[in-house]
Amino acid sequence: MTVVPITRIAHHHLDVDGVRVFYRESLPERADAPVLLLLHGFPSASHQFRRLIDALGSRYRLIAPDYPGFGHTRAPDDFVHSFDRLADVIEGLVRGLGLTRFAMYMFDFGAPVGFRIAERHPEWVAGLVVQNGNAYEDGLSDGARDFTALRPETPGAEETIRGLLTLRGTRSQYETGVSDPELVAPDGWTLDQHFLDLPGRKEAQVALAFDYRSNIERYGRWQAWLREHTPPTLITWGVGDPFFPEPGARAYLRDLPDAELHLFDAGHFALETHLPEIAPLIADFLDRV
Template identity: 45%
Template sequence: MFRNLIPLLADRYHVVAPDYPGYGQSATPDRSTYAYTFAATVDIVDKLMVRLEAKSYAMYVMDYGAPVGYRLALKHPERVSGLIIQNGNAYDEGLKEFWDPIKTYWSDGSAKSREALSGLLTLETTKFQYTDGMEDVSRISPDNWVHDQALLDRPGNKDIQLDMLYDYRTNVPLYPDFQRFFRERKPPTLIVWGKNDFIFPEAGAHPYLKDLPDAEIHILNSGHFLLEEKLDVAAPLINDFLDRNVAKK
């Protein structure tokens, strides 16, 4: 989703966009030797930022990237110069209907509940993530779900995804800590949210204003991967926000 945004930022900013282990072009270590958890993912990203000598950075957080970014912020709050939040949750209000079968898996950890989530990894669901709630589906390239599904269908990847879905439960108890970080550090924040997202609905966007009352919020008529449809709207908002709040630091 970020492939088209990055060039629009890279003329003025050093953009770092890693794939997590098991995702994209990153290595996929065996589950017997590597735990696919959010804590482990944060450790990898943290080591990368140290290797890059990145002592200050604005974070673009979306979906899984929200708890990864916020956990990293708890480790190094002084490094966060700004937040761009796009359909990424930090409040109980944002975990609605989509999450009900996942919460069942969280509660019992059973093989039955795990297998019940397999449908989330099918081509039908992958396409749904890109098209549901979009104002103009004709703007969404089918290459998105074809490419993503090819990666999801790699041997062993199903179990990696189900491991991560199970471990997402460990993020929820950290929500108060994330919210405390927002209140205490008050990083400049831009919220750009697809209001029709079924996975992370609009209800998860507005609670941020309780802890970040100065946040700039834009609710767009779009879905989960809004940059696929609304890049022409979102990119100027992001560039303007960074120019005003981050570039001068």
């Protein structure tokens, strides 16, 4: 009988300073399998990595948490939603799991979360997989610049942000820039919208949108960190991304000339359409680092 490896996945919660963090974790055959921390983007959660975990989880330990304000994670009502606090919680999760050396997959919001963790604990970082996770002003589209320039005191700013938090806005993030929309399953944006519509979630996203400028202010620091520590880096990028266009991918090569760069005819959520091409690149990268 043919044996087909099927990934076993466990679903857990861990308390981090009063935040009930949900995370999903593959259970590979080897106890010492390489670890990849999967840091999701907006407006999604760890469920965006389900197919990647299925593809690679039998060989590697893939850990995908939900941030506060996303997915199944539950935060206290007085939790302050900022990128610093998201990084605090994920740092606490890493400590709680006893991880000391791992690679990070940084997508969208996962880049500012991951870079904050890398700044605090460079000794933790074995390598980076960057997928449409921006750290350069080159990588901000005109639309992204306008959006991140919004301020709470600007008339209509909050309404503009909330316009992205509708089903139409969520779906557009999956389909914009995609050459074949039939490859994009509707499950992703449907589940994202379910979580966005929970009490308090839109308020959390508005707070994070107004805080996004704190990431742009740190770009120089993150670039300096890359030059100093030169982590092995795999860059996979959907060039149809309406927020973070192709120059943001190429900009990494200024600070990491040895990084491996792969561009795909994909949108923001590149794994939705190009998992068969991207998963083997990640497996090869993890085997090397």
